Amino acid sequence: MKKSLLLGNEAIAFGALKSGISVAAGYPGTPSTEIIETLQRFKDRYVEWSVNEKVAFETAYGASMMGAYSLVTMKHVGLNVASDPLMSSSYTGIDGAFVIVSAQDPSMWSSQNEQDNRYYGLMALIPVIEPYDPQSAYTLTIKAFKLSERVHHPVILATNTRVSHVRGPVEYEEPSSPIFGKLKKKPDKYSLVPEVAKKNREEQLKRWELIQEEIKQFNEIEGEGNKLIIASGIAYSYVKELAPESMKILRISAPVPLNKEQIISALEGVDEVLIIEELEPIVEMQVKNIAFDAGFSIKIHGKDYIPRSGELTPDIVEFALKKFLGLYYEPKAIKIKDIPPRPPAMCPGCPHRSSFVDIKRGITLGGLSQTFFSGDIGCYSLGVLPPFQEQDSLTDMGSSLGIANGVYRSTGVIPVAIIGDSTFFHSGLPALTNAVYNNLPVLVIVLDNRVTAMTGQNPSPSREIDILQVAKGLGVEYVKEIDPFNLKESVKIIADATSWVKQNKKPAVVVAKRACALEVIDKFEELPIAEVKLEKCTGCTICYDYFTCPAIIPREDKKATIDTNLCIGCGACIPICPYQAIELKGKIPKGWDEVWRS
Numbered sequence: 228m229k230k231s232l233l234l235g236n237e238a239i240a241f242g243a244l245k246s247g248i249s250v251a252a253g254y255p256g257t258p259s260t261e262i263i264e265t266l267q268r269f270k271d272r273y274v275e276w277s278v279n280e281k282v283a284f285e286t287a288y289g290a291s292m293m294g295a296y297s298l299v300t301m302k303h304v305g306l307n308v309a310s311d312p313l314m315s316s317s318y319t320g321i322d323g324a325f326v327i328v329s330a331q332d333p334s335m336w337s338s339q340n341e342q343d344n345r346y347y348g349l350m351a352l353i354p355v356i357e358p359y360d361p362q363s364a365y366t367l368t369i370k371a372f373k374l375s376e377r378v379h380h381p382v383i384l385a386t387n388t389r390v391s392h393v394r395g396p397v398e399y400e401e402p403s404s405p406i407f408g409k410l411k412k413k414p415d416k417y418s419l420v421p422e423v424a425k426k427n428r429e430e431q432l433k434r435w436e437l438i439q440e441e442i443k444q445f446n447e448i449e450g451e452g453n454k455l456i457i458a459s460g461i462a463y464s465y466v467k468e469l470a471p472e473s474m475k476i477l478r479i480s481a482p483v484p485l486n487k488e489q490i491i492s493a494l495e496g497v498d499e500v501l502i503i504e505e506l507e508p509i510v511e512m513q514v515k516n517i518a519f520d521a522g523f524s525i526k527i528h529g530k531d532y533i534p535r536s537g538e539l540t541p542d543i544v545e546f547a548l549k550k551f552l553g554l555y556y557e558p559k560a561i562k563i564k565d566i567p568p569r570p571p572a573m574c575p576g577c578p579h580r581s582s583f584v585d586i587k588r589g590i591t592l593g594g595l596s597q598t599f600f601s602g603d604i605g606c607y608s609l610g611v612l613p614p615f616q617e618q619d620s621l622t623d624m625g626s627s628l629g630i631a632n633g634v635y636r637s638t639g640v641i642p643v644a645i646i647g648d649s650t651f652f653h654s655g656l657p658a659l660t661n662a663v664y665n666n667l668p669v670l671v672i673v674l675d676n677r678v679t680a681m682t683g684q685n686p687s688p689s690r691e692i693d694i695l696q697v698a699k700g701l702g703v704e705y706v707k708e709i710d711p712f713n714l715k716e717s718v719k720i721i722a723d724a725t726s727w728v729k730q731n732k733k734p735a736v737v738v739a740k741r742a743c744a745l746e747v748i749d750k751f752e753e754l755p756i757a758e759v760k761l762e763k764c765t766g767c768t769i770c771y772d773y774f775t776c777p778a779i780i781p782r783e784d785k786k787a788t789i790d791t792n793l794c795i796g797c798g799a800c801i802p803i804c805p806y807q808a809i810e811l812k813g814k815i816p817k818g819w820d821e822v823w824r825s
């Protein structure tokens with residue numbers, strides 16, 4: 228047994244390794260990414276970043292059909308993308324063991340919503356296991372695999388930001404040998420033609436009954452008294468810290484499904500109940516149903532004391548606990564003052580900043596006085612902010628082209644769809660196919676920085692597959708590449724593409740190709756640096772107010788100066804200055820240009 232400080236996500240990876248996984252797949256998404264990153268260090272099993280969550284799901288699901296032990300990981304919204312095979316997997320069951328990690332993001336630190344995926348468990352009839360700290364993330368992952376193996380059914384492991392990204396002491400064992408599958412064909416189980424699906428439905432319901440029995444072991448009653456706290460997932464950690472020691476607590480580590488007898492036994496002799504759970508009242512709903520059917524007449528509090536949105540915090544739990552116990556609660560008076568607000572910003576040297584400048588100038592020159600910027604999910608979503616304001620919508624992965632279609636069909640305004648390389652391969656492809664098929668006049672700008680940068684530099688298919696060729700293959704007639712740092716040429720090409728779309732009423736694709744700045748600086752020890760020649764600088768403000776590289780700051784006399792701690796010497800600001808006042812100094816390292824363009 229080893230003991231280390233591990234992230235919850237690393238603990239899940241070690242739990243999966245101990246369980247004998249041989250195949251793991253995922254799509255990067257905060258807060259789930261580090262699970263696959265950790266597994267990639269183990270070369271005796273197959274681990275991949277898939278092109279999207281549905282493909283990742285099907286990869287792991289297919290392996291478990293063959294009897295393998297497999298894992299799929301994604302953030303909560305990813306399960307929407309994978310929800311089709313998710314529903315089928317519950318009908319067919321599996322032969323090996325299959326765990327689906329869905330990492331939720333309450334409070335939306337890095338997401339477009341905070342959906343509670345425990346609902347997917349209720350809808351799909353798939354049990355949900357919910358860890359409450361890194362150690363439980365390890366042990367419950369192993370238990371989830373054991374459950375899946377015993378009942379031949381997929382299991383969801385639902386974490387959240389606080390469990391996935393907190394570091395804590397974890398006792399763990401060495402990985403077990405990977406359990407691979409063997410070719411077996413079972414069309415009467417896995418081919419969901421109506422006849423098989425009808426039979427499977429009966430079997431699924433039987434498995435669900437078995438799961439309700441098995442699930443008891445994940446939950447535990449401790450303490451005693453006539454007041455009961457039911458705490459699910461991360462709520463249990465807060466309750467253990469804040470509740471009186473002898474209090475009766477039912478720890479729920481498997482919120483879906485609850486076991487009827489276990490809940491009835493916890494409610495016996497209790498006058499009042501407080502259910503603490505993050506986001507939706509999943510446990511509350513089930514407990515109230517069970518209590519009602521069993522004839523209990525107990526006051527059950529839940530979402531009347533605990534908010535339905537946002538992360539749980541010790542403060543929120545303490546407030547609810549004190550209210551429940553009839554104790555006085557003094558709100559914490561600690562307030563952090565004097566921290567200036569810092570809006571999120573693109574990194575110094577980010578090629579997207581230059582692309583946004585190029586796009587605005589190019590489309591104006593190409594004759595688009597008014598447009599709709601149909602954005603997408605990725606670092607470039609920061610283009611929603613001033614001064615660029617080039618993301619009029621960004622709703623879900625790959626949505627830019629679909630939304631653009633709706634905007635054009637309803638208004639006749641030619642839209643500009645902006646999508647990243649990873650997102651293009653994730654789910655932009657079908658929408659581009661649709662745009663070609665239905666003659667959508669749209670200017671598509673693919674921002675190709677060669678990585679899925681937002682989640683931590685995970686590889687993107689664009690490293691191996693040329694987006695220009697893909698677009699051509701789909702039938703796009705106008706396809707060109709630009710270097711976003713080459714302002715003059717980029718503006719000219721975008722202007723040309725815009726006029727072409729207007730004239731031909733068909734889609735055009737421009738790929739803005741330059742590496743993510745964080746990738747580049749990782750590869751060099753010494754970087755050049757930009758310098759403002761003050762004698763040439765007129766204080767026009769363009770470089771800091773309009774271009775907004777965080778390394779460029781205004782002086783009191785309005786002239787610009789460069790923060791040498793932030794500047795990475797990318798040179799993108801040089802063509803922006805109309806007075807040629809910015810120059811690069813220092814040695815350009817060997818291979819500099821090649822890495823930026825790789």
Ligand code: SF4
Pocket residue numbers: 759763764765766767768769770771785786787803804805806807808809
């Ligand atoms: S764009 Fe050029 S002239 Fe204008 S403030 Fe910046 S460095 Fe000075």
Ligand code: SF4
Pocket residue numbers: 575576756757776777778779789793794795796797798799800801
């Ligand atoms: S060279 Fe210019 S654009 Fe690049 S990081 Fe430095 S100041 Fe910013």
